Amino acid sequence: MDTMRDRFAPTLSRLLDEDPRVAVVLAEIGRDGFARAASRHPDRVINVGIREQLLIGAGAGLALAGLRPVMHTFASFLVERPFEQVKLDFGHQGLGGVLVSAAASFDWPAGGFTHMAPGDVALMDTLDGWTVHVPGHPDEAETLLRHAVAAGDDKVYVRLSVQRNAAGRVVDGARFLTVRTGRAGVVVAVGPMLENVLAATEGLDVTVLYATTVRPFDARAVRGATEAAGTDVVIVEPFLAGTSTGAVNDALIEVPHRVLGLGVGRRELRGYGEFDEHLAAHGLTPGPLRERITGFLSRTSRG
Template sequence: MRQTFVDTATALLDDDPRTAVVLADISGAAFAPAARAHPDRVVNVGIREQLMLGVAGGLALTGLRPIVHSYAPFVVDRAYEQIKLDLNHQGVGAVLVSIGASYDASSEGRTHQSPGDVALFDTLGGWTVHVPGHADEVGPLLTAAAAHDEPVYIRLSTQHNAEGRPTTGMQTIRRGSRAAVVAVGPMLDTVLAAMEGLDVTLAYTNTPRPFDVKGLRALGHSDVVLVEPYLAGTSSAVVSDALRDLPHRLLSLGVECVDLRRYGSPEDHARWQGLDAAGLRQSISAFVAPGGGPARGRG
């Protein structure tokens, strides 16, 4: 996904004189050829993430379309105030593209983890959030985001599905009778493995904001399991509001709001969080069983 992002952003710099890229050292080497070709529109501010967002806001005010890039905890958590003030408050947009996701860089420790990034954008409102599940989804999402002036966040991950599904909105993968399971971005293949033999509907989205409420309701289930690769419960209010006129049950699965104080691999963290196939199967099976309730997560 990261290489596809670099390639697509470089092509946009070549093709669209309105496009600019703002970095804070991360991926600086990958964008070096683009910086040589477009020194006025590839800006590397060094290890100054807050400044990176300030520069992006200034570029947007001049009519450029800035693409801002770093690890999620640096571009979102660390620079949240600048996102709020230099973009939202100024009434301008940018395309923020992160790597690292919730725990892709778990070997670097807690400083490189950002499970709460999407929840932070919910406090601002008005942001489109894309969580691609495959590299083939990155190019179309970034190209579309660069073509307008609204605020967009694209969350890249090293975890990925076997097949790309570039269409945004709710996509039905398979039908069942017991409940609807909605997998966000790179969680799809793990959810598929967890659901083997379960009589449930499976849907996929790479765009949790704005959430496809119409698509969710079209699934036709009042029992819903939401599996997101970031903080558990991030989209629970949106889903509950979408079903507010119906008696419904919701199980929200994701990264728990707890600091594990561990390193380990991304696979270790998925297992510790119950987000591997075995953990998801246990949670989903208990929820859809007759008389079942939420086994873990937020319901």
């Protein structure tokens, strides 16, 4: 069973063959997957070594030269460490490029907190004009990677994770999908959280929306869902809890509503553990999710 990251190098290698504008910039991480592509396109597969600020700067230079750069490493080294370069080299200069991360919030706990990035999407939210894709399955990752590379000169962040749903869905890089309909609330599941959300809401009279592109936020889908299901909204994200509650509030600004943001907590878990243990510790497994969702929705029914 392959992972989202397993799809990354083969997909980008094909895009390097298909489109002479595409270039890949690496910081050691993932270099082996591009060995063959580098032999075919030595001028468009660049490994800068463990120099993450240079990773972003080199990508911006390629963008200035008219190429479509794709920059890849762990999320903590792609978004957090070189954030100033992301802000200035791409945002301030008005350049387009594609950031593709691995390791998500805590995919590799043995790497310690230096390799964890639950705040990456919240940090990207401080910048203007970035599209953010959060696929929940390798098939969706491949589709969204292609969307990102083909997006003209837009700024795009693609967040890959080892966590995955059992099956992929047809995604278009923009809209939320309606997976289940109900009348007692709306639950938005982001990327790889869908499977746990569906298990947590089994038998509940709620609408479940599936989001694999969270920026721009599909406000129309949320407003449409609340017309039938009421204006209580829970959003379950695989990154920092509350990252998208502001987007939900903006979507429903004209109507009274309540929103609950579930995701990774702010408290640092200092035991390495395993991925599933971190997921459980943050309450993102079906049992705790169901308890928190039903508790939130029941407060409305009690008035």
